[in-house]
Amino acid sequence: MTMRNAIVLTLLLLALAVLCPGAAHAERIALLISSDDAPYKEAVAGFNEYVSKQGLQISYELIGLGGDPSRAGGAIQKIKSGRFDLILALGSLATEAVALEISDTPIVAGLVLRPESLKKGANLTGVSLEFPLELQFSWIQKVVPQARTIGVMYSPEENKKKIEAAAKVAQKMGLKLEALEVRTLQEVPDVLERLTKRAQVLWGVPDTIALSMQMAKPILLFSLQNSIPLVAPSSMWVKAGALYSLDCDYKDVGTQCGAMAVKVLKGASPGTLPPESHRTVSYSLNMNTARMMKLAIPDDLVRGAKQTF
Template identity: 40%
Template sequence: MTRRLPIFYLVLVIAWIGLGWRLPSEAAGPERVAVLLSTESPPFDKVLEGFRDSLEQKKIPVLIKILPDGLSSEDTKNVELIFAVGSEALVQARVQNPDIPIVAGMILREEDLVNFPHTTGVYLEHPPEIQLGWMRRILPDARKIGVVYNGTENMGRIENAKKILDQMGFQLVAQEVSGPRELPAALENLANTADVLWGVSDHVVLTPQTARHILLFSFRNRIPFVGLSHAWTKAGALYSLDRDYHDIGRQCGELAYRILQGEPAGSIAPVAPRKVTYSLNLKAANRMKLNISSSVRKDAEQVY
């Protein structure tokens, strides 16, 4: 994009489908897909690009129009589907257009998409079994998985992860905290019991304010920390899983196409990213005397 707009960006994607793609009774009038973006950033741009590519591969030409405001009733009178990119865009789309099917992208968790009518999409968080499978590949000797979490936000997620860990032959060593002040003691309880510290998205435990303390604990105790993004890896986490944002856009485009062909959005379960990328911090690995396989080094998207 070449210009900055207010917090919401509206992109109207008007797709024309030839008569050969529809029955004659359905051929009149263009289909419309309204694309609402929460912010402008490279990942969001890649998602939009992937979405457009997916539609174009299905012979749907795409015309884009950028508007500075949200979706008005005039904008949506012929719209059949909204593509909401980001949490703020999803909230606005739901509130202002409750009856129009929504495909959402750049949403953190699955629960942010379920139990809402007319809504499906691709969430960002990798399922626990995917995360733990990669942990086994990158740290094959790790068996005791330490995690610090806030129970209000993550109790159910940790209980589910424990079941998966047990099935995969791991042991979960969990420390619950109610606030950041309890974090130092919780980490110390893991110092002699955990082989690896697993970072789970948590608004109490993993914040810019707690990052330094967690990474210092990791280095001092030679317990590798698994981060949430390449920014954590760059700061000192051993590795972090990430996503192929262009492919997330393609996934969203495929969901949109299914809905445009008549499948109810509410009948399509939200899905996780199908492609996994990761960043690796070899400086952290060397400091902790960890042996990282050549295949893991070679396949990393980013290496620090």
């Protein structure tokens, strides 16, 4: 190669590096995954699919926690020494670990149950699994239009702020929230009994005490025996007898995270990107429960359900 040709080639490569910065530098992303369960795999697929179409050159390193908190320390050290441009944290375990230990690398989090988990640092943003309260109550009005009083059990340590906000939203929508505190598992049956004459529908808020798996059977029996429909936090509860649940499209949550990640890689600060709720609503219905309670579910809602039982 002549000196002239070498100079021309060098200039062309420099021009390409300016026009296509991804070709000059591969952005390094750490994927910190709380669990190997299917929702996490779907979210990773959605993230990768979106990011790969954006013209960026990306290299990934997958770091799995396998649901084991004791593995978080080693994972954090690996991330700190890896000099990553961005961290995708999926699940509460992964998000809490990186939010606590890493402040100098942008973090996009997904599959996080509580929106407040995404407000723990200026380098953190993401997508929560919680639907906006207005949307949740509008679905109650759609599926159980005759219900005006919504009963809910909650642990004040976990959900006090959420319930206070929910009461205001319910009032604006012409609904009443009958909220009763539960501090121990042993209190659940008595609180359910108090709701018998107060509530027309039971709103199942994720709560390690009020809606724990140990209390699933008495809660579902209460709902069926008193014909008070249970709006559940997941399709697993619907399969067991709850009337319906609003469900997540985990792949689309990954896509949302991908869109946020691309903005960050192009220069946006995570602190300027407000946390989002996931945008795709799917739902599961238990038609056997509806028939037992003599509830008329509109045909279009039945047809639109992701799952029916």
